[in-house]
Amino acid sequence: MPRSDHPTSPTRVLVVDDDALAAAGITALLGTADDLLVVGRCSDGDQVAHAIRSLTPDVILCDVRMPGMDGVAVVRSVPHGQPGAPRVLMMTAFDEDGQVLEAVAAGAVGFLLKDEDPRRIIDAVRHVAAGDAAFSPRAARQLTHWVQDSHSADARRDALEKLALLTDRELDFARALVTGASDAELAAQFFVAETTVKSALSAIKTKWGIRNRTQLAVIVARSGVA
The missing domain is CATH 1.10.10.10 (Winged helix-like DNA-binding domain superfamily/Winged helix DNA-binding domain)
Structure with missing residues (x-):
């Protein structure tokens, strides 16, 4: 569950994406949900460690491919299992390779395709904040494709x-x-x-x-x- 002591406090979300337009779109989308609050945006994975300490997000919504420190490295840098550690939900383009599998192995709790139905993105963040993992039927089909290609x-x-x-x-x-x-x-x-x-x-x-x-x-x- 979100770390706030108040049961009605919104889930705190950190958006990590080097595409400024995509990050702005995700921020605007999550802003339509009263129970979600985007507390910050990072355009580079190298900024995430500081953002975690200063913004204390519950969920990190992170792009897989970024220059410098990519999404997989971001996942590996998060102290999974420690009290208060954020949970990481990956975002990826439909035609990318199976790099997202590395993120899952490193501790990401789910992933979304960037062109998902907006309602699925909001619901996925909610599920992750509640302690569940999240991937949509479309993402599940892509997951199977990646796994079969790399088996x-x-x-x-x-x-x-x-x-x-x-x-x-x-x-x-x-x-x-x-x-x-x-x-x-x-x-x-x-x-x-x-x-x-x-x-x-x-x-x-x-x-x-x-x-x-x-x-x-x-x-x-x-x-x-x-």
Whole structure:
């Protein structure tokens, strides 16, 4: 959850993008949501460490490709798991390569395509602020494409071994997650309570030693069974 002690305080967002027009557009979009507050913008990854200390964002919305310190390096620089550390949501163009996979491996909790429906961008920031990971169905399809293009026999074997650790129900949820479905959508699809979905996904992450559902989706996509 956002770090503020007041339950109605808005989620604090830091936008990181070297494209001034794109950054302004994202800032204006997030400004339409009463529960989100853009506290600053960085045009270079090198500015992020100082911005984290001075602006204390809850969520960093970060472009993948930037001159100098890129988005992957930004993710690696964030002290993941420490109290008060911001969560990083990546932004990428549809035709970029799988560099976003490096960001996910480094700790990014999700990613968005830059031309997503504006409502999905707002909802994704909310989900990330609430402790969830976020990637849309379109981003999920692109994720699968990147993973398939970059797969290796060893990576696929490792992914299949991880899937073998799951119960039948956990496997069902894991495979369905690759579509970009939310917990609520998974619950409706399998006719179970949303708490059942959350519990199963948490159990999978524990078994696999991973942090978020985007990393989970990468492993399933790499297995080739989704």
